[in-house]
Amino acid sequence: MTELSDTGLATRRRVLGPDHVARAQAAQTPFDAPFQALITDAAWGHVWSRGTIPLRERSMMTIALLAGLGNDGELALHLRSIPNTGTSRDDVMEALLHVAIYAGVPRANHAIALARRIFAEADAEGGQA
Structure with missing residues (x-):
């Protein structure tokens, strides 16, 4: 290596x-x-x-890009990793609001539904995503 x-x-x-x-x-x-x-x-x-730039901002950019492109598998992975980057759920919503304006409401709507599911799973497991 x-x-x-x-x-x-x-x-x-x-x-x-x-x-x-x-x-x-x-x-x-x-x-x-x-x-x-x-x-x-x-x-x-x-x-x-x-x-x-800090990991928090990189995480927000990555989430917005993945949501805008419709890359759900990678988006889910990065949504689950937000506790590791200092990104809050409010930060995720801010990124997804940008997706709605710049990449389209359907992409943002789908990404928000995915985030809600991932956050609900994390809450049920006592996690932090």
Whole structure:
């Protein structure tokens, strides 16, 4: 591993949680190993690890982008990770209000329904998402 990979993996663990990263690593195959290396280095090492803006703002941007693009699986993952980034549920709503204006009401409506479900599940489990 390189220093960039180490940094990316540490940030990925901090944001998504060590359990998620361990599951992703355990499920890795020789086929998808290059993709896992790419996202660890590029997304987590280059972008998420930059010190220019806090994780809270990166989380809000990511949630807005994923919602606007309709990437529900990744959106759910990032909604569950908000306690790790200092992002509040109010912050999520602010991001999704921007989605409504700039990406469309149907995308925001769908993302809000997904967030409500994830937050309800977290509340039922005594979690913090």
